[in-house]
Structures are given as structure tokens and as C-alpha cells.
Amino acid sequence: MTSRLPALAALFLLAGCTAAPPPRPLAAMVPADDNLNATAWVQNAVEHDLIYLQTYRDAQQHLAAALDDAQWDALTAADRTWPARGLPPAVVLDVDETVLDNSPYQARLVRAHAAFDQASWNAWCLQARARAVPGVVAFTRDAAAHGVKVIFISNRDKALDEATLANLRQVGVPVAGPDVLLGLGTSVPGCTAHGSDKGCRRQWVSRHYRVLMQFGDQLGDFLDIAQNTPAGREAAIKPYLEWIGQRWFVLPNPSYGSWEPALFGNDWQLSPQERRERKIESLRVD
Numbered sequence: 395m396t397s398r399l400p401a402l403a404a405l406f407l408l409a410g411c412t413a414a415p416p417p418r419p420l421a422a423m424v425p426a427d428d429n430l431n432a433t434a435w436v437q438n439a440v441e442h443d444l445i446y447l448q449t450y451r452d453a454q455q456h457l458a459a460a461l462d463d464a465q466w467d468a469l470t471a472a473d474r475t476w477p478a479r480g481l482p483p484a485v486v487l488d489v490d491e492t493v494l495d496n497s498p499y500q501a502r503l504v505r506a507h508a509a510f511d512q513a514s515w516n517a518w519c520l521q522a523r524a525r526a527v528p529g530v531v532a533f534t535r536d537a538a539a540h541g542v543k544v545i546f547i548s549n550r551d552k553a554l555d556e557a558t559l560a561n562l563r564q565v566g567v568p569v570a571g572p573d574v575l576l577g578l579g580t581s582v583p584g585c586t587a588h589g590s591d592k593g594c595r596r597q598w599v600s601r602h603y604r605v606l607m608q609f610g611d612q613l614g615d616f617l618d619i620a621q622n623t624p625a626g627r628e629a630a631i632k633p634y635l636e637w638i639g640q641r642w643f644v645l646p647n648p649s650y651g652s653w654e655p656a657l658f659g660n661d662w663q664l665s666p667q668e669r670r671e672r673k674i675e676s677l678r679v680d
């Protein structure tokens with residue numbers, strides 16, 4: 395029997411060479427580590443750092459004019475539920491990828507071939523070891539030095555408040571007190587929050603502050619989006635394009651965000667493979 399094995403093996407090899415390969419789904423033909431390039435860019439491309447630096451420097455240069463102009467306010471009409479006139483000034487910043495750099499968490503996922511999950515995310519946040527993104531410490535310190543309250547609206551769960559405040563203090567951004575962090579689950583009287591929308595928390599800010607500027611890496615950091623589709627997102631931002639770089643400062647996030655589920659109908663029930671198929675289909679090739 396053993397003498398016939400090489401011949402059989404050659405036969406199988408030949409068959410393997412000549413048979414047509416079974417059709418493979420498009421997503422299987424693209425390497426699966428979608429976040430490898432994004433995370434490598436965030437951590438290693440100096441261009442990433444320069445975008446943050448120029449954004450916060452631009453904002454710093456606009457701050458004096460915003461302070462002097464009593465009409466200047468960076469909340470939408472929907473969020474401005476109380477007249478801004480006479481209120482003390484504030485700036486509103488998202489936390490993740492706007493103040494704190496969580497790319498080490500993404501890097502851990504890439505290396506472990508793992509996907510985001512709440513438990514590993516919470517564990518990372520509780521370590522309170524994130525670094526500040528470039529430019530944010532200088533900007534927020536300058537704002538505070540000019541009497542501007544620095545407010546953080548984050549979709550980190552409120553249970554992470556203590557660790558998040560410790561991390562913010564550790565990197566050197568001004569934290570006036572625990573009430574400057576409005577995490578997910580913050581109760582705002584008279585306002586019913588929908589999911590992780592930040593509108594109610596912006597409305598709370600509107601009752602206490604004139605908002606000079608908002609900063610974020612997600613559209614939802616600036617306004618609530620009625621329809622999270624590519625077209626719905628473009629329609630939502632269109633009335634505010636003049637505010638970009640003046641009142642609203644947008645930062646890059648290639649790793650995650652609501653832009654991504656918009657590409658597969660926000661349907662997280664789809665398998666990872668199906669989601670990848672939809673994303674590949676969304677690519678424009680001319």
C-alpha cells in the first residue's frame with residue numbers, strides 16, 4: 395500500500411491544480427484586519443498628529459473673537475433651549491479620540507484578532523492610561539486661562555466617570571470638577587435621551603453656558619442625526635458647513651464611528667462577513 399501513496403498524492407495534486415476554485419465571497423478576498431491600517435496610521439503617521447495640532451491651534455486662534463462676540467454660539471437651534479445671552483462661556487469636547495487617544499485599545503484588538511466588546515473596552519478605560527491627543531492640552535489650558543469652562547460630553551458609561559476624570563487630569567487638561575463630565579446615562583430633567591444621542595446633554599449645557607466651540611470625531615458630537623445613512627449624515631451637516639473650522643472642529647477617526655454602520659444599514663445582526671461585503675460594495679471605484 396505504501397508504495398502507491400506517492401502516485402495517489404500526485405493525482406490529488408494534479409486535480410488540485412486543474413480544478414476551478416470554488417467561488418469565494420468578495421469579503422473573503424480582502425484581508426480581515428480592517429483596523430490594522432487605521433490603527434497603524436493613528437499611531438505612526440505624523441500626519442495624524444499634525445491634523446490634531448492644526449485643529450486645536452486654529453481653534454485657539456479663533457477663541458478671542460468668539461469670546462468677544464456676544465452673539466457667537468456653537469449650539470444648534472434644537473440644542474439651544476435657553477438664551478445664550480449673559481451666560482458664562484464654555485467649550486464642549488467629546489472625550490474619546492477628541493481628547494484621549496485610545497489607539498492602544500484598538501492595537502490590542504488587532505493583535506488579538508478580536509473585535510470591540512464592552513468588557514474589554516471598560517477594562518481599558520478603567521486603566522486610565524490613555525494619552526492626550528496632540529494640541530488638546532495647550533488649547534484647553536488656554537481656554538481655561540481666559541475664563542472659559544471646559545466641558546466634556548462622552549458616550550463612555552457614567553460608571554467610568556471616575557476613571558475618565560482621573561485620566562483627563564493625568565494628561566493635564568483642566569478639569570474644574572466632576573460635573574464637567576457628562577457621560578452616557580446623565581439624567582437631564584425635561585429631556586428624554588434617545589440611545590447614545592448627546593442632544594439632551596447639550597441642552598443641559600445650553601441652560602448654563604454660552605458655547606463658543608464644539609470638538610469631536612463623530613457627527614453626533616455636534617448634533618443628533620435623524621437618519622444614520624450616508625445621505626442622512628450629509629443632509630444633517632449641510633446647514634452647518636460654515637461653522638466647520640469656526641465653531642465646530644472635526645477630528646479624524648478611521649478606526650470606528652457611526653460612519654461605519656451607516657454603510658450596512660446599522661444592522662449589527664449581520665455577520666462580520668456580511669458587514670464587510672456591504673462595506674466593500676460601498677466603495678466608489680471611479
Ligand SMILES: [Mg+2]
Nearest residue numbers: 488490491611
Ligand atoms: Mg469620540
